[in-house]
Amino acid sequence: MWFYKLLFLAVALLIGASFSSIGVPAGWLLGGLLAGIFYGLFIRAFDFSGWPFQLALALVGINIGLMMEPELFQQLIQYLLPLFITLVLTLLTGLFLGILLDRWTNLDRRTAFFCTIPGGASEVIAISSDYGADQRIVASFHTARITMFVLIIPFGIGMIYGEGNMDVQTTAQLLPTGLQISFFAVIIVGSYVLNRLISFPGGILIFSIALGFLGSEFVVNIGEVPAYISGIGQGFIGAMVGVRFERSTVVRLKSIGAASLKVLGLYLLSSLGIAVLFFWLTPLSYLTSLLSTVPAGAAEMASTAVALQLEPTLVASLHIIRVVSIFIVLPFLFKLLMRD
Numbered sequence: 001m002w003f004y005k006l007l008f009l010a011v012a013l014l015i016g017a018s019f020s021s022i023g024v025p026a027g028w029l030l031g032g033l034l035a036g037i038f039y040g041l042f043i044r045a046f047d048f049s050g051w052p053f054q055l056a057l058a059l060v061g062i063n064i065g066l067m068m069e070p071e072l073f074q075q076l077i078q079y080l081l082p083l084f085i086t087l088v089l090t091l092l093t094g095l096f097l098g099i100l101l102d103r104w105t106n107l108d109r110r111t112a113f114f115c116t117i118p119g120g121a122s123e124v125i126a127i128s129s130d131y132g133a134d135q136r137i138v139a140s141f142h143t144a145r146i147t148m149f150v151l152i153i154p155f156g157i158g159m160i161y162g163e164g165n166m167d168v169q170t171t172a173q174l175l176p177t178g179l180q181i182s183f184f185a186v187i188i189v190g191s192y193v194l195n196r197l198i199s200f201p202g203g204i205l206i207f208s209i210a211l212g213f214l215g216s217e218f219v220v221n222i223g224e225v226p227a228y229i230s231g232i233g234q235g236f237i238g239a240m241v242g243v244r245f246e247r248s249t250v251v252r253l254k255s256i257g258a259a260s261l262k263v264l265g266l267y268l269l270s271s272l273g274i275a276v277l278f279f280w281l282t283p284l285s286y287l288t289s290l291l292s293t294v295p296a297g298a299a300e301m302a303s304t305a306v307a308l309q310l311e312p313t314l315v316a317s318l319h320i321i322r323v324v325s326i327f328i329v330l331p332f333l334f335k336l337l338m339r340d
Contacts, residue, residue: 005046008039012239013232020231028231029238029303033150036242045246053240054195058188058208059233060303061316065187065212066225067306068313076317082281086274086293087322093270094118094295095333097263104259107137113334115141116263118295119326131334140252141260143244148264149271149296150241153304176229180222184229187211200327205298206320209313234303241300271295284311292318 012035013028020027039045048056094116102112114128115138128138176184191208216222253260275290282289288310291301298319305312 004044005048008035008046008243009236009239011035012039012242013235016231016235016238017228027307028234029150029300029307032235032238032240033147033242034238036239037147037245038242040243040246041250045248046243048240048243051192054192054204055188056233056236056240057205058191059184060230060237060306061191061205061208062184062187062212063225063230063233063306064302064312064316065209065214066216066222068209068213068217070217072313072317075314079282079284079314079318082278083293083318083321085281086278087325089274089277090118090271090293090295090322091326091329091333093267093274095336097266097270100266101256101259101263104262105256107256108132108134111137114138116267117326117330117333119323119330136248137252137256139244140249141256143241143249144253144260145264145267146241146296146300147245148268149294150238150300150304152268153290153294153296153301174226176226177223179220180225183215183220183222187215200324205302205316209316213313230306234307237300237303267295284314288315291315293322295322298323 012032015035016028016031018027019031024030095113098109098113098116101107101115102109105112107115110131110133111128114124114131114133117124125135125139125142129135187208190211191204194207194211195204271294272290275286275293278284278293279286279289284292287308288305291305291308291310292315294301298316301319302312302316304310305315
């Protein structure tokens with residue numbers, strides 16, 4: 001089984017590298033995603049939950065940490081109020097869409113609610129069964145939502161606004177140095193251990209960002225890392241997300257009917273609107289605002305921000321705050337929704 005998984009990842013990275021080399025926006029990420037979708041639909045699906053996905057998260061997180069500047073902490077303070085406002089709107093939107101999905105389909109209310117929670121997909125799927133929801137439907141809906149956003153946003157940003165293909169290697173260095181390899185290995189292991197000790201949604205991503213920043217800023221100067229190292233992490237994320245979109249996902253979405261397409265479309269439109277509000281309330285560009293507020297997963301949007309060079313550390317930080325906040329208020333939202 002592992003041979004076929006490794007073969008699949010190698011093919012996904014090859015496609016991602018090819019996409020990046022010809023100028024496709026966020027080529028590594030989209031190449032891996034499309035390869036994953038094709039594999040899942042027509043060949044076979046693989047499960048990369050657990051440490052393989054965490055390894056990919058850590059690889060992306062370290063590269064974000066290397067780009068991080070100390071001034072980010074001062075910037076975050078000015079974004080907390082706009083983030084709170086848009087977070088409340090995002091939560092209310094998810095709640096409203098859950099009510100619509102409940103009314104438009106024969107799904108039970110618990111399942112409909114968990115299908116539209118704008119939190120981390122992996123974490124929502126994992127706990128949905130504890131609340132009595134149908135985990136298979138929840139997983140299918142969130143997989144479709146994440147896939148839709150990761151497909152649309154990089155292409156939209158790159159093709160419409162011309163800010164794609166920031167993955168191109170700009171340095172003559174082709175291979176990482178021994179120091180860089182050791183640095184990445186230590187940070188990955190440290191992030192994994194910390195995440196086991198102190199677990200919370202998106203934990204390994206934030207730990208790897210923090211350790212990558214602290215290690216490169218105060219411990220050792222590892223120099224400029226080859227750009228394809230970040231691309232490999234993005235390719236892994238894309239492949240592991242895309243391969244979840246397999247035939248059973250399509251079948252389950254069909255069982256819900258046209259309502260699933262309506263709700264996904266409303267999710268997209270509301271996300272574009274909430275990003276406009278965040279854009280008005282902050283000095284950020286609309287593109288960065290969109291990546292920072294769209295409920296499409298911290299890892300996926302952070303990877304997109306890295307690929308397009310649109311404030312990846314800020315995007316990742318705001319998404320982590322969003323996901324953690326949602327899980328804090330989740331029990332109260334659930335009680336509210338389950339009232340007649």
